[in-house]
Amino acid sequence: MNATFAEISAALSDKQRILVVSHLRPDGDALGCTIAFALWLKSLGKEVVTWNEDGMLDKFRYLPGHEMVTTPPEEPQAFDAVVALDNSVKKRLGTVIPAIKDGALWINIDHHVSNDRYGDLNYIDPSAPATGQILCEFFRDRQIAITPDQAANLYAAISTDTGSFQYAGTGPRTFQAAMELVAAGVNVAQISRDMYENQPRRRLELLRHALNGAEFSCEGRVACFSLTLADVDRLGVLPEDNEGIIDHLRSVEGVIAAVFFEELPEAKVRVSARSKDPSVDVCKICALFKGGGHPLAAGARVRGGLEEVKERFLEAVCHEIRNRN
Amino acid sequence: MNATFAEISAALSDKQRILVVSHLRPDGDALGCTIAFALWLKSLGKEVVTWNEDGMLDKFRYLPGHEMVTTPPEEPQAFDAVVALDNSVKKRLGTVIPAIKDGALWINIDHHVSNDRYGDLNYIDPSAPATGQILCEFFRDRQIAITPDQAANLYAAISTDTGSFQYAGTGPRTFQAAMELVAAGVNVAQISRDMYENQPRRRLELLRHALNGAEFSCEGRVACFSLTLADVDRLGVLPEDNEGIIDHLRSVEGVIAAVFFEELPEAKVRVSARSKDPSVDVCKICALFKGGGHPLAAGARVRGGLEEVKERFLEAVCHEIRNRN
Incomplete structure (x- = not known):
C-alpha cells in the first residue's frame, strides 16, 4: 500500500x-x-x-x-x-x-x-x-x-x-x-x-546515417536501421545520442513498427523496437529473443551477428503483423 | 476594442x-x-x-x-x-x-x-x-x-x-x-x-535530402539547406512537406539561425529563416530582402538565382550575428 x-x-x-x-x-x-x-x-x-x-x-x-x-x-x-x-x-x-x-x-x-x-x-x-x-x-x-x-x-x-x-x-x-x-x-x-533544440552535431550525423540506411520491409509496415561498431566509431556517437532516432522511422505513414539494430562487442546486437499500433505488441516479440519492455516500446540483447539478428528479428515482427487479429 | x-x-x-x-x-x-x-x-x-x-x-x-x-x-x-x-x-x-x-x-x-x-x-x-x-x-x-x-x-x-x-x-x-x-x-x-507520427514517406526523403545537403557557416552558428526545382520534382514533395524540416538544423548545438532556400519558378527564391536567440532578429534580416515575419521566424521571396540569393542572405545573417550586442 x-x-x-x-x-x-x-x-x-x-x-x-x-x-x-x-x-x-x-x-x-x-x-x-x-x-x-x-x-x-x-x-x-x-x-x-x-x-x-x-x-x-x-x-x-x-x-x-x-x-x-x-x-x-x-x-x-x-x-x-x-x-x-x-x-x-x-x-x-x-x-x-x-x-x-x-x-x-x-x-x-x-x-x-x-x-x-x-x-x-x-x-x-x-x-x-x-x-x-x-x-x-x-x-x-x-x-x-x-x-x-x-x-x-x-x-x-x-x-x-x-x-x-x-x-x-x-x-x-x-x-x-x-x-x-x-x-x-x-x-x-x-x-x-x-x-x-540543443542537440550535438554528431546527433545530426547519426540521424543522417540512419535515414540514408533506412530499410522498409513487410509491405512498408516495418522500418529499420542499423549501426555497426565501425559506424559508432566513425560518427563518434554516444549511447545517449541514439534516443529518439527510431521515432523518425516510426513516424512514417504506413509504418507500424520501427526497429533499431546496434552492433555490440562480443557478437551481440542490441535491438530496440517501437510500435505505434497496440495490436502489434513489440514486447511479445522481444520476449522471443529474451528481451522485454512495454507493448509499444521494447528491446532485447541478442547473441549473433548484425545481419543475422536483423533478419531473424524482422521476420518475427513481420510474422506478428501478418498474423495479428 | x-x-x-x-x-x-x-x-x-x-x-x-x-x-x-x-x-x-x-x-x-x-x-x-x-x-x-x-x-x-x-x-x-x-x-x-x-x-x-x-x-x-x-x-x-x-x-x-x-x-x-x-x-x-x-x-x-x-x-x-x-x-x-x-x-x-x-x-x-x-x-x-x-x-x-x-x-x-x-x-x-x-x-x-x-x-x-x-x-x-x-x-x-x-x-x-x-x-x-x-x-x-x-x-x-x-x-x-x-x-x-x-x-x-x-x-x-x-x-x-x-x-x-x-x-x-x-x-x-x-x-x-x-x-x-x-x-x-x-x-x-x-x-x-x-x-x-504519420508523415508521408516523401517527407522522410526530403529530410534525408536536407541533412545530406546541410551546410554550416559563420563558425557553426548558421545552418542552411536548399531545395532546387529539380529536387522538388525528383522527390515529389508538396509545399506542406517542408514544414518543420528547418527545425532539425536549428536544433543543432551552437546553431543560432537556420535558413531554408527554395528555388521558385521565374528566377525567385523563397527564403525561410529561423532564429533561436532573441538577439538575432531574422525578421530584421528578411526585411532587408523585402520580407517579414516574427523576430524568431521570418521569410522573404527574393529575385535571383539560388546560389546568388543564398550567398547574399547568409552574408546578411552572419553580419547580424557578428555585430549583435
Whole structure:
C-alpha cells in the first residue's frame, strides 16, 4: 500500500542528512526530480546530497541546480534518509548503493508499474506518465510553494518523459501540473529550446546515417536501421545520442513498427523496437529473443551477428503483423 | 476594442445560416478551429457551412468532422453570419471571399497580432499561442460543454500551433485549456500519433535530402539547406512537406539561425529563416530582402538565382550575428 504524502513529509521532517537519488543512465525525469526534491529539502535547512551513478549528463546542464548532482564516492557515507525517485528496482541505482551505509530510512517515489516497493515508505503511481507529475502532486497536497528553479526541473521531468506531452498516460493531471509549474515561473520557450533544440552535431550525423540506411520491409509496415561498431566509431556517437532516432522511422505513414539494430562487442546486437499500433505488441516479440519492455516500446540483447539478428528479428515482427487479429 | 464572448454568442444566436472559414494554406489551428466551431453551431440547430480555399488537407484527415470542410463554390452564396477564425487579414481567405454574398455579419476571432480587425465583431488576443485556446476560453466563458469531437479539434489546433506545447506564448492558460480538453475526452496518445507520427514517406526523403545537403557557416552558428526545382520534382514533395524540416538544423548545438532556400519558378527564391536567440532578429534580416515575419521566424521571396540569393542572405545573417550586442 502507498504511504500518504503526509506520511512521507512527516518522515522527512525530523531527518537531517538526506540523500536523493535516481536510476543510472538518467533521463530528464530522473535528474529533474532529483534536483527539484533536493532543492525543496535544502530550503527546509536539511543537509542534502544528490548522487547518480552517471553524475550529471551534459545534455541536462540546463537544469537549474544541476551542479549539485555528483557521482557517488568510493567510501560509504551515512544518511538519515534516502529518497529514491523514478527508480523501479533498487539495483538500478548502481554504484550509488555501495556508497550508502546501512541505517537510513528509504523512501521510494516512482511511476513505474514494475516498481518492487523496496522502500520503507513507498508511493508508486503507475497512472502518472512521469515521476515529476507525482512530485507536483506531492507539493500541491502539502501546500508547498514551488520555486521557479524547482518548477523548471519538474517541468523538464514531465516534458521529457511524455515526449513533450504526447505519450500515453498524458492526462488532465499532467496538464494541470504543467499549468501550475508554468504559473510558478517556467519559461516554456526557453526550456523547450534547451530540452529539444540543443542537440550535438554528431546527433545530426547519426540521424543522417540512419535515414540514408533506412530499410522498409513487410509491405512498408516495418522500418529499420542499423549501426555497426565501425559506424559508432566513425560518427563518434554516444549511447545517449541514439534516443529518439527510431521515432523518425516510426513516424512514417504506413509504418507500424520501427526497429533499431546496434552492433555490440562480443557478437551481440542490441535491438530496440517501437510500435505505434497496440495490436502489434513489440514486447511479445522481444520476449522471443529474451528481451522485454512495454507493448509499444521494447528491446532485447541478442547473441549473433548484425545481419543475422536483423533478419531473424524482422521476420518475427513481420510474422506478428501478418498474423495479428 | 474586442467584443465580449457574450456579445459574439448573442450575435450568433439569432442567425440561422452561418459560414465558418479560415486562412488558405490552412494549418492545424485553422482547420481545428473551423471544425470545432462549426460542430458547436450545428449542435444549436444552425445551418452551417465550412469552406477553405484549399479544402481539407490530407494530413489533417484525423480531425473528427473533417469531411465538413470543402472548397468554396463558384456561385456566391448568402449567409446570415460569417465566422472567420485564425485569419489575420480578410484577403487571406482567398477564393472564399468571392463566394460570399454581401449582407452577412462578420465575426473575426484570432490570435495574430497583425489582425486588422475586419469583422463587425472582433475578438483578437495576441497573447494566445493558438486561436484554439481562445475558442476554449469562449466555450468556458459561455459555460458550453465541449464534446469529445470538438475537444479533439481544439486540442489539435493548440498542439500543432505551439509545436506540441513548446513555442513562446505557451502559458498557464494553454495548459489549462489542454487539461479541460483532455478531460472532455481527447485520447492524447492517439491524436499525437495522428498529428506527429504519420508523415508521408516523401517527407522522410526530403529530410534525408536536407541533412545530406546541410551546410554550416559563420563558425557553426548558421545552418542552411536548399531545395532546387529539380529536387522538388525528383522527390515529389508538396509545399506542406517542408514544414518543420528547418527545425532539425536549428536544433543543432551552437546553431543560432537556420535558413531554408527554395528555388521558385521565374528566377525567385523563397527564403525561410529561423532564429533561436532573441538577439538575432531574422525578421530584421528578411526585411532587408523585402520580407517579414516574427523576430524568431521570418521569410522573404527574393529575385535571383539560388546560389546568388543564398550567398547574399547568409552574408546578411552572419553580419547580424557578428555585430549583435
